[in-house]
Amino acid sequence: MANGNGSSNDRHTELGLKEEDLVEMYRFMLLARYCDERQWGLNRQGKAPFVVPVSGHEAAQVGSAWAFERGKDVFCPYYRDLALTLVAGFSPKDVFLGLFGKKDDPSSGGRQMPAHWGARDRNIITGSSPIATQCLHAAGIALSKKLKRSDAVVGTWCGEGGTSEADWHGAMNFSGIHKLPLVLVVENNQYAISVHVSKQVAGSVHGRAAGYGMPGAVGDGNDVLESYKLTKEAVDRARAGEGASLVELLTYRHYSHTSDDDDRTYRKKEEVEEWKRKDPIPRFEEYLRSVDLIDDAKIQEMRDDAKTTVDEQAKEAEQADFPDPSTGYDNVYAERVEVR
Amino acid sequence: MSEKNLVQTVHDTLFDEMKRDDRVLVLGEDVGARGGVFRVTMGFLDEFGEDRVIDTPLDECLIAGVAIGLAIDGMRPVAEMQFADFSFPGFNQIVQEAARIRYRSNGDFSVPMVIRAPYGGGVHGALYHSQSVEAFYAHVPGLKVVVPSTPYDAKGMLIQALEDPDPVIYLEHKKTYRLIKGEVPDERYTVPFGKAELRRPGSDLTVISYGLMHHLCVEAADRLSGDGIEVEVIDLRSIFPLDIDTVLESVGRTNKAMVVYEDNKFLGAGAEVAAQIAEHAMFELDAPIKRIAGPHVPAMPYAPTLEHWFMPSVDSLEQEMRKLADY
Ligand SMILES: Cc1ncc(C[n+]2csc(CCOP(=O)(O)OP(=O)(O)O)c2C)c(N)n1
Ligand SMILES: [Mg+2]
Numbered sequence: 001m002a003n004g005n006g007s008s009n010d011r012h013t014e015l016g017l018k019e020e021d022l023v024e025m026y027r028f029m030l031l032a033r034y035c036d037e038r039q040w041g042l043n044r045q046g047k048a049p050f051v052v053p054v055s056g057h058e059a060a061q062v063g064s065a066w067a068f069e070r071g072k073d074v075f076c077p078y079y080r081d082l083a084l085t086l087v088a089g090f091s092p093k094d095v096f097l098g099l100f101g102k103k104d105d106p107s108s109g110g111r112q113m114p115a116h117w118g119a120r121d122r123n124i125i126t127g128s129s130p131i132a133t134q135c136l137h138a139a140g141i142a143l144s145k146k147l148k149r150s151d152a153v154v155g156t157w158c159g160e161g162g163t164s165e166a167d168w169h170g171a172m173n174f175s176g177i178h179k180l181p182l183v184l185v186v187e188n189n190q191y192a193i194s195v196h197v198s199k200q201v202a203g204s205v206h207g208r209a210a211g212y213g214m215p216g217a218v219g220d221g222n223d224v225l226e227s228y229k230l231t232k233e234a235v236d237r238a239r240a241g242e243g244a245s246l247v248e249l250l251t252y253r254h255y256s257h258t259s260d261d262d263d264r265t266y267r268k269k270e271e272v273e274e275w276k277r278k279d280p281i282p283r284f285e286e287y288l289r290s291v292d293l294i295d296d297a298k299i300q301e302m303r304d305d306a307k308t309t310v311d312e313q314a315k316e317a318e319q320a321d322f323p324d325p326s327t328g329y330d331n332v333y334a335e336r337v338e339v340r
Numbered sequence: 341m342s343e344k345n346l347v348q349t350v351h352d353t354l355f356d357e358m359k360r361d362d363r364v365l366v367l368g369e370d371v372g373a374r375g376g377v378f379r380v381t382m383g384f385l386d387e388f389g390e391d392r393v394i395d396t397p398l399d400e401c402l403i404a405g406v407a408i409g410l411a412i413d414g415m416r417p418v419a420e421m422q423f424a425d426f427s428f429p430g431f432n433q434i435v436q437e438a439a440r441i442r443y444r445s446n447g448d449f450s451v452p453m454v455i456r457a458p459y460g461g462g463v464h465g466a467l468y469h470s471q472s473v474e475a476f477y478a479h480v481p482g483l484k485v486v487v488p489s490t491p492y493d494a495k496g497m498l499i500q501a502l503e504d505p506d507p508v509i510y511l512e513h514k515k516t517y518r519l520i521k522g523e524v525p526d527e528r529y530t531v532p533f534g535k536a537e538l539r540r541p542g543s544d545l546t547v548i549s550y551g552l553m554h555h556l557c558v559e560a561a562d563r564l565s566g567d568g569i570e571v572e573v574i575d576l577r578s579i580f581p582l583d584i585d586t587v588l589e590s591v592g593r594t595n596k597a598m599v600v601y602e603d604n605k606f607l608g609a610g611a612e613v614a615a616q617i618a619e620h621a622m623f624e625l626d627a628p629i630k631r632i633a634g635p636h637v638p639a640m641p642y643a644p645t646l647e648h649w650f651m652p653s654v655d656s657l658e659q660e661m662r663k664l665a666d667y
Binding site: 074133135138139142331 | 410436449505
């Protein structure tokens with residue numbers, strides 16, 4: 001279905017992707033999907049009070065993340081970006097340490113809710129709950145890179161709801177004015193919790209780029225290769241000093257907004273089912289089969305591997321220690337300030 | 341050593357710091373060609389160029405958010421909020437982001453940035469060019485809020501702010517800009533945060549204030565001296581960290597405390613000072629703690645009569661100090 005146009009069977013070669021890239025991308029998508037399934041299971045068991053699902057967004061996230069150079073480029077993600085965060089260097093265990101709020105959670109040492117990603121050693125900038133604030137940090141970091149004559153590129157992600165926030169427009173405006181090495185990716189899943197995109201966005205997300213003097217691309221966010229392609233063009237542009245770009249990836253989340261939401265109150269079952277049929281993972285499997293990279297046996301083996309990895313690492317995280325309450329005052333300031 | 345007013349001192353200090361450390365840059369509205377509406381960055385554009393003197397779009401949220409990104413990536417941004425009253429579009433970035441980044445990342449990230457903001461009334465600024473914002477920001481763990489009231493402190497505290505590893509809100513009272521002059525050493529020095537300065541010794545009562553109000557308090561205290569009333573005047577200098585020890589030590593000797601602030605009385609920064617005196621020195625007191633502050637109306641109306649009504653004055657302070665001394 002994905003590449004049913006039959007024109008070319010090796011889109012990836014055209015994009016400069018090697019077979020190893022494809023297998024790795026597929027593996028990350030599987031890991032993300034199984035992390036999601038596991039975290040929902042833990043939620044149902046009462047072991048994880050809060051879950052932010054990623055299922056449905058794997059192609060958009062893995063594809064866009066793959067366009068960046070790990071170790072050099074900078075990631076400013078949002079809470080939905082579990083798959084992206086795996087690509088950027090989190091292990092499934094790291095994800096579950098955060099889910100349980102454990103001491104060794106790389107993002108926050110158990111201080112933030114799950115899915116508030118961050119780790120300096122992986123160039124993932126700490127994120128918060130207020131929507132789209134990270135887009136301005138990304139613009140500031142991109143300015144810093146430009147001033148330092150570095151060729152690093154900064155990526156920032158948010159949902160289509162995020163594009164309504166002043167912070168997002170500020171980041172677009174500033175990076176447009178200063179031609180910053182920034183790529184703004186929008187994972188448009190049509191809903192901001194319950195609010196449909198038709199009530200969120202006048203015109204279109206990608207159309208807003210023109211007003212900020214930068215290119216705005218839009219594409220199929222359930223197609224990992226297209227997500228990669230559009231983002232890679234933007235990253236290349238940024239690295240060449242040509243400035244910022246906007247990439248809108250159309251996708252859909254399979255589950256509720258979070259474990260505290262019930263999507264049946266605002267989405268029709270048929271609509272959800274229709275989008276589940278466009279699931280990015282089977283779609284990518286189809287492509288991998290079509291270029292003879294994997295067969296059914298290999299798919300099964302990789303799925304089993306990913307599932308086992310996730311289950312084992314989730315268990316390890318579950319057994320890890322919670323932070324000691326005596327550390328509660330740590331890191332408010334560089335040095336402790338007593339309040340009497 | 342040379343005598344300067346406060347705004348010139350901020351200008352000179354920032355200029356010297358930018359010469360010294362090329363990680364320091366300024367960003368804000370009109371900071372470039374115009375040199376800032378109060379002339380704090382006058383001449384900076386010619387000296388340091390557009391890379392380090394950045395005229396931003398008119399967007400305080402952007403100013404704060406971009407400064408955070410710069411700081412995270414190792415720069416030392418000095419963000420100017422043209423007036424403290426207009427810092428609120430950036431409130432979310434300052435309070436939710438800058439203040440919380442160290443804590444929420446458990447020390448993995450930090451935000452060494454300075455936000456400069458001209459604040460305060462008595463300048464015919466009416467409702468939107470007169471506000472005191474220190475209580476909003478000092479309430480937030482993760483921020484430091486300082487209010488230098490003399491040129492000497494303006495220099496030492498700005499350098500301290502630039503050396504501080506955490507975000508600092510550096511408030512400059514607009515009325516002190518040209519009114520307050522003082523000797524400023526040429527050499528580089530810092531004034532540590534969280535150290536109040538006992539500027540006028542006295543034995544009859546302790547008056548605690550900061551910013552413009554500090555100067556009014558000293559003047560009122562000097563008047564009372566002729567009548568044999570000796571008022572001890574403390575300049576807090578830093579709202580957070582708060583040097584309550586210096587305050588308590590003084591109140592322990594004078595046994596009377598007055599807190600003076602220009603902000604609305606209710607939940608202003610002085611309310612915390614009064615609460616801590618009550619909490620830690622109740623039995624040292626010979627009189628109830630007195631707070632002199634702005635009325636509970638939006639700060640502050642424009643007509644001279646109304647503006648005067650809003651602001652504590654030397655006359656009203658003198659009267660109130662006398663009453664407390666006589667208690
Ligand atoms: C400033 C702010 N307002 C409201 C919220 C509550 N909230 C959390 S997620 C969300 C919807 C965001 O939707 P979108 O940006 O499309 O991302 P998605 O969750 O669909 O991936 C809302 C309203 C918030 N976190 N921050
Ligand atoms: Mg959405």
